[in-house]
Amino acid sequence: MATANASMHRSVVEHLVRQTVYQRLGKPLPRARHCHLTQDAVEILFGKGHQLQVHKWLYQDGQFAAKETLTLIGPRSRVISNLRILGPCRTLNQVELSYTDGIALGYELPLRSSGDIKGTIGGMLMGPTGFFEMESGIIRALRHVHMNPVDADYYGVKPGDFMKLKIGGDCGLSLDRMLCRVDKSFKLEVHIDTDEGNACNLQPNTPCELLK
Amino acid sequence: MATANASMHRSVVEHLVRQTVYQRLGKPLPRARHCHLTQDAVEILFGKGHQLQVHKWLYQDGQFAAKETLTLIGPRSRVISNLRILGPCRTLNQVELSYTDGIALGYELPLRSSGDIKGTIGGMLMGPTGFFEMESGIIRALRHVHMNPVDADYYGVKPGDFMKLKIGGDCGLSLDRMLCRVDKSFKLEVHIDTDEGNACNLQPNTPCELLK
Numbered sequence: 001m002a003t004a005n006a007s008m009h010r011s012v013v014e015h016l017v018r019q020t021v022y023q024r025l026g027k028p029l030p031r032a033r034h035c036h037l038t039q040d041a042v043e044i045l046f047g048k049g050h051q052l053q054v055h056k057w058l059y060q061d062g063q064f065a066a067k068e069t070l071t072l073i074g075p076r077s078r079v080i081s082n083l084r085i086l087g088p089c090r091t092l093n094q095v096e097l098s099y100t101d102g103i104a105l106g107y108e109l110p111l112r113s114s115g116d117i118k119g120t121i122g123g124m125l126m127g128p129t130g131f132f133e134m135e136s137g138i139i140r141a142l143r144h145v146h147m148n149p150v151d152a153d154y155y156g157v158k159p160g161d162f163m164k165l166k167i168g169g170d171c172g173l174s175l176d177r178m179l180c181r182v183d184k185s186f187k188l189e190v191h192i193d194t195d196e197g198n199a200c201n202l203q204p205n206t207p208c209e210l211l212k
Numbered sequence: 213m214a215t216a217n218a219s220m221h222r223s224v225v226e227h228l229v230r231q232t233v234y235q236r237l238g239k240p241l242p243r244a245r246h247c248h249l250t251q252d253a254v255e256i257l258f259g260k261g262h263q264l265q266v267h268k269w270l271y272q273d274g275q276f277a278a279k280e281t282l283t284l285i286g287p288r289s290r291v292i293s294n295l296r297i298l299g300p301c302r303t304l305n306q307v308e309l310s311y312t313d314g315i316a317l318g319y320e321l322p323l324r325s326s327g328d329i330k331g332t333i334g335g336m337l338m339g340p341t342g343f344f345e346m347e348s349g350i351i352r353a354l355r356h357v358h359m360n361p362v363d364a365d366y367y368g369v370k371p372g373d374f375m376k377l378k379i380g381g382d383c384g385l386s387l388d389r390m391l392c393r394v395d396k397s398f399k400l401e402v403h404i405d406t407d408e409g410n411a412c413n414l415q416p417n418t419p420c421e422l423l424k
Contacts, residue, residue: 099410100312111382111413140413143383170323171355173411174386198311199385199411201323201352 028165028190028208030197034084035070035095035125042089045070045127052087059189060146062088071126074105083125092117094137095125098195102140112139113179143196144179145210146186155212158182165190167200168207178210240377240402240420242409246296247282247307247337254301257282257339264299271401272358274300283338286317295337304329306349307337310407314352324351325391355408356391357422358398367424370394377402379412380419390422 042050046068053067066085072095073079080101094117102109110120117137125132145163147155157163159182165175175196190210192202200206254262258280265279278297284307285291292313306329314321322332334346357375359367369375371394377387387408402422404414412418 099413100406103410140383170389171352172388173408174388175411176384176386177382194312195407195410196385198315198407199387201311 028192028202029204030192030194030202031096032084032194033080033095033097033101034065034086035072035093036086036090037093038091039089041093041125041132042068042085044130044132045125047129052085052089054087055084058086060187061185064088068127072105073124073126074107075123076106078105080105092137093125093132093134094139095123095134096139096141096193098193099140100195107138109138109140111142113142113144114139141191141193142179143175143177143190143192144181145188145190146181146183147188148184148186149182151186151188152180152182155210157212161212164211165192166209166211167202168209169201169203171200173200240404240414241416242404242406242414243308244296244406245292245307245309245313246277246298247284247305248298248302249305250303251301253305253337253344254280254297256342256344257337259341264297264301266299267296270298272399273397276300280339284317285336285338286319287335288318290317292317304349305337305344305346306351307335307346308351308353308405310405311352312407319350321350321352323354325354325356326351353403353405354391355387355389355402355404356393357400357402358393358395359400360396360398361394363398363400364392364394367422369424373424376423377404378421378423379414380421381412381415383412385412 042052054064055067056065058064064087066087068085069082070085071079071081072083092115094114097109099109107121112120117139120136121138122134122136123138125134152158155163157180159180161180163178163180165178167173175192178190254264266276267279268277270276276299278299280297281294282297283291283293284295304327306326309321311321319333324332329349329351332348333350334348335350337344337346364370367375369392371392373392375390375392377390379385387404390402
C-alpha cells in the first residue's frame, strides 16, 4: 500500500511539473522568414545613424521584431518583400528562410545552426536608402530549443544534444533533431519554421511535447 | 547452432524483403498543389469536347499529370497560377493545396481525405475558355499511403488504419497519421505534400521507412 501511494504521489507531482514546464514552453508557433543585421548593414539600408525600432518584443529577453522590413532579391531576380528584421543588431548578417521560400526564390539553402554561416550562399538586400550585398549568410535554420541550465538538467540534456518535439492533432508529427542551445539567459522556447508548422497545422491549442 | 542459423537466415530474408518493399515504395517525393476535375468542368474551362492531354504518367496505373493548368482565384483576389490538373477526369472537382498555399491565398483549409469534400470551402477556377465556380472541394489532403491487399497484409494494416512515415536526414521527422488506403489496383506509394516534404528537406536519396 505504501508503495502504491508513493507511486501515485510521484505521478501527480510529475504531472504538475510537466504542466508547469509546458506553460513555460509557451505556445510553440512557427517563426516566419526573417533576418539579423549588423549596425553597418542597417545604416546602409535605412540611412546613416538609423536605429532599429521595436515593433514587438519576442519571448527571449531583449529580442524584438523590428518595425523595419526589407526586400531580398534572389538569384533569379525573384524577390521576397517585407522580410522582417529581428533586433538588436548582431555581429553578422543572416537571413533565415524556409525551404519553401528557397524553392520560390531559386536558392538551394544550406541547413545551418544560427550563426554558423561560413561558406553559405549570399544575396542582395534592398532597403529604402540602399542595397547591401551579403556574401554569405542565407540559410535554413536548424530547428532548435533554447533553454537555461535548469531546463537542461530537468530534461537531462546538454548543449549540442538533439531532442524531439512531438506535435499532436489530426496531422501530427514528431520533429527529430531539435538542437539544444543552453545559456543562462535563455527561456525555454522551441524555434521551428513555417514549413514545419504548416506540415502539421500547428495552432496555439495544438498539443506539443518536448522529449529527450 | 541450429537456432542461430535459423535466426540469421530469417534476418537475411527480412532484410531482402524490406529492401524490395522500399524499392516498390519508390522515392517518396512530395506532391505539389493540384486539382481533379469533372469532364463538365474541363469543358467549361478549356472548351466544348476538350480532353485532358497527358503531360506525364504518374506511378499509379492510369493516373497522369495533364498538360493543362489553370488559375485558382482565392477569397482575397490572390491567385495561384499554373495549378496542375491530374487526370483522368473524376466525378467531383477537388483542389489540393498545402497550408502554406492556403495562408498565401487567404483560405482556412479543411484537412480531408481525398474525395471527402462535403462542407468544405469553394473557390473560382479560371481557364482559357471560362470560369468555373467550385461550391466546395478545396482541401488540404490528409497524408496517406496507397497499397494493395498484399501490401496491407505485409504491414499488418487494414483500410482506414494509420501508419507512420519516418524520414531521415539532417532535419528528419516522423509523419504520424498516414492514412492507409487499400485497393487491389493500387501500387505502394505514400502521398505527402510540399509542406511535409520541405519541413524535412525530402530528396530522392533521403532514407524513409514506412512503419505500422
